[in-house]
Amino acid sequence: MDFTLSEEQTMLQDSVRRYAERDCELETRRDLIAKGGFDAKRWSAIAEMGWLAAGLSEQHGGFGGGLLDEAVLLEEVGRGLVPEPLRDCGLLPARLLAAHEDLLAPLLAGEVVYAIAHGEDAARGRASWVEARAERSAGNYRLGGRKTRVLGGAAAQRFLVSARVAGDADATEGLGLFLVERGSAGLNVRDYRLVDGTPACDLEFDALELPPSALLDAEAGAAIAGLMQGAAVGACAEMVGAMEQAIWIARDYLRTRKQFGVVIGSFQALQHRMADCHMALEQARSMLYRALSFVDGDASARAVAISAAKAQVGRSAQFVAAQTVQLHGGIGVTDEYIIGHYFKRLLVLEACYGSSAFHLGEVARSLREAA
Structure with missing residues (x-):
């Protein structure tokens, strides 16, 4: 590619x-x-x-x-x-x-403004696991269940909600996609911000009545699974950009901050840390490119490549975030200095759409099944 x-x-x-x-x-x-x-x-x-x-x-x-x-x-x-x-x-x-x-x-x-309400606590990263259910009721749908950590949700006027219209929570079929308006009777919204300031919310559906027209897709499972894969790739790309900028900010700081009469960037131990950060960044970039090369290929190979990328990019992001903040010392964790904002953003992105640990487990599972 x-x-x-x-x-x-x-x-x-x-x-x-x-x-x-x-x-x-x-x-x-x-x-x-x-x-x-x-x-x-x-x-x-x-x-x-x-x-x-x-x-x-x-x-x-x-x-x-x-x-x-x-x-x-x-x-x-x-x-x-x-x-x-x-x-x-x-x-x-x-x-x-x-x-x-x-x-x-x-x-x-x-x-x-729309937000996608798909994630649930019990899913633990699995895109197909949905317990929220939409039952037919007098020609309408009655929606029940909860959605958590709806990214962007605190800013949204409408929600695209996944809910079971048939099958068990882990079924590959029977997953519907519904349009729900903020302010609907039976919809309880708890708005909040994530640690990096991202607007988010939790949704609770208390026998929420929806007309048939609210069902946008009665078999949205494949579309949502593909969307979550694309979201993971997007998070990887965002982490690569944030890591690169965090490294440049740390480099500039090491070139200007003086201790013992010299700039601290002259200390070999700190130079080694910066070299390690660059290696972590390039590992992440390579895995992102590899995942992108699979987007039009075999579905199972694509899923493994994306999980491998999210696992490695997330681990690199955690390392670079920690190192660049520590290279700044105490000022690195203050709200008045930019590097702390990159630190928090990278930690949030690592956790979005399946953590590094989850995706590493997905890669391991695929290897076991192929053995």
Whole structure:
């Protein structure tokens, strides 16, 4: 697979980088997080730049790209620490709504914010495990259950909810996708922010009545599984961008901070730490590229490649986050200094869409089954 960026991808990359440099400075980020982590005017500006359609075909208003285009965008999002939930409220919902033009259009225009409510505590990273259930009731659907850690959910006006219409919690079939409006009777929402400021929420469905038109797809299992794989790749790309920038910030600090009359970057032990960080970054980048090379291949091989990437990129992210903060000393953990924000963002990304430990287990399971 050729990873040389096309002219359109280079323009997309430059667009995100300019936005991050101009509108995502530390003080702006801190103010936005203090106000809840989301601003409607900023979201509309992002929509006008076309980023929300980066992974869609031209038929659906996109660039005609796919996961590679999304990875290009999200790597820059990670590098610039862009606070908006681009992946969770833009790219992922857009892919699920590609066949629903009436719902997709306001999303791409930045007029309506969607979030995907799929994860549950009992799933423990498994994309197919869903206990929330939608039962038929007098021609409607009655939705019950809970969804946790809905990324971007505190900013969302609508939720795309996965729920069982048939089968057991771990069945590959019988998984429906429903549209639920915030404020619906029977929907309880608990908004909060993650440690890095990402807006999120938990949902509880108390016999929530939905009309038949709320069911967008009665067999959405395969689409959601593919979406979660794409989300994991996107998280990897964002981690690679964030790691690279964190290393550059640490490098600049080591070149200016003085101790014992010399810059601390002259100490060999700290040089070794920086070298280790660079090796971890390149390992992560290689695994991201490998996963992207499998996106159009065999489904089982693709799943293993993505799990292997999420496992390694996540482990690299944990290492780089810890090292770059420690190289700064006490100032590294203060809210007034940028490196601590990268630290928290990398830890959140490592945990999203299956932790490193979960995905390492998935790779091990595939090897056992193949033996």
